[in-house]
Amino acid sequence: MLLPCLALVVPFLLVPALMTVHLSTTNMSLATLGNTQFVGLDNYARLLERPELPRIAVNTVVFVVPNLVLFSLALPLAVAALTTVWNRSVGRFARLLWLLPRLTPSVVYSLLWVWLTADAPFGTLNQLAEVIGLQPRNWLLEHPWLTIVAADGLIGTSFATVLFVAAMEAVPRELVMAAQVDGASRWQLLLHVVLPYIRWPVLFVSAYQFLSLLASFELILLLTNGGPGLWQTETWSLYAYHQAFSYYAGGLQIGYGAAIATVLVLAGLVASLLFLRLFDFRRLAGEPRLKVA
Numbered sequence: 461m462l463l464p465c466l467a468l469v470v471p472f473l474l475v476p477a478l479m480t481v482h483l484s485t486t487n488m489s490l491a492t493l494g495n496t497q498f499v500g501l502d503n504y505a506r507l508l509e510r511p512e513l514p515r516i517a518v519n520t521v522v523f524v525v526p527n528l529v530l531f532s533l534a535l536p537l538a539v540a541a542l543t544t545v546w547n548r549s550v551g552r553f554a555r556l557l558w559l560l561p562r563l564t565p566s567v568v569y570s571l572l573w574v575w576l577t578a579d580a581p582f583g584t585l586n587q588l589a590e591v592i593g594l595q596p597r598n599w600l601l602e603h604p605w606l607t608i609v610a611a612d613g614l615i616g617t618s619f620a621t622v623l624f625v626a627a628m629e630a631v632p633r634e635l636v637m638a639a640q641v642d643g644a645s646r647w648q649l650l651l652h653v654v655l656p657y658i659r660w661p662v663l664f665v666s667a668y669q670f671l672s673l674l675a676s677f678e679l680i681l682l683l684t685n686g687g688p689g690l691w692q693t694e695t696w697s698l699y700a701y702h703q704a705f706s707y708y709a710g711g712l713q714i715g716y717g718a719a720i721a722t723v724l725v726l727a728g729l730v731a732s733l734l735f736l737r738l739f740d741f742r743r744l745a746g747e748p749r750l751k752v753a
Contacts, residue, residue, distance in 0.1 A: 477725060483718035490712040503719035512691045520695045522605055523612075523680070524673045531613025532669040533662070536620035541650050544628040562618035570682035573611045574600070604684050604693050612679045616672075620665045627658035667735040671728050677701060696724050 484503055488496045507513065539558060561569060577599035580586035586596035599607050631654055639653045655662075677698035680686065686694035686702065694702070704717020 480718045481722050483715055484722045486715040488715040503716045515691045516694050516699050523695050526609050527613050527673050528669055532616040532620050535617050536624050539621050540624035540628050544625050558618045558621045561614040566678050577607055601688050616669055623661050627661040631657050663739040674728055
């Protein structure tokens, strides 16, 4: 049973991870491709000396935490409850609507957000603001994090909503009917019957989305590319990309970028172990909680 898993894990996960660690101990860059040398931990020491490092760490927290709490947990649970527990008649339409951000190609999705947040008279948000008497503004320049978190968060909402809907539909009807017979309101039904039953899918989404957000930078790259100010929306994963694969801030330093990525991998590994310990995923793996149609 483990051989098929190993056939995927070893070449596509383990080998690239080991190659990244190896590259992080070299001075590989565009200038040294023909003369790459082993430099030990110099890249890591250089990383610790960078003045922008605290700003980038804070940016990563600003990106991950609101995304996780608001768009990967609170909003998907609300949507799943509204379309499953409280009002099934609008369920199919709402689920299709929430899948659109995930199904839309990233470049197209980013362009839609650029169009939504553009300056007046072109941006949809600014047109609505003028209608209700508010001052138009350039959202990407004045509030870049608000735009980024909202845009990326809706993609996470799509993923989490699908899982939470499946989990809520798997709640035994006997439990629901018994609670209703006892006089439970819809709100009490959700709090005391549904949410306790789906706690494992909620914990899984928390862990998965946290790790996914930690490594995510695609939409930030497309919307602001780390700007508009210096390091203003630069996260750890985007910083690694810029240093290794672009000319941004003196990039194309593959060894240095690999060191940044290695630190991110280690942070993700520590977070994974904490989630496994805190949430007891052995029970999650042993108890199916989702209804498969």
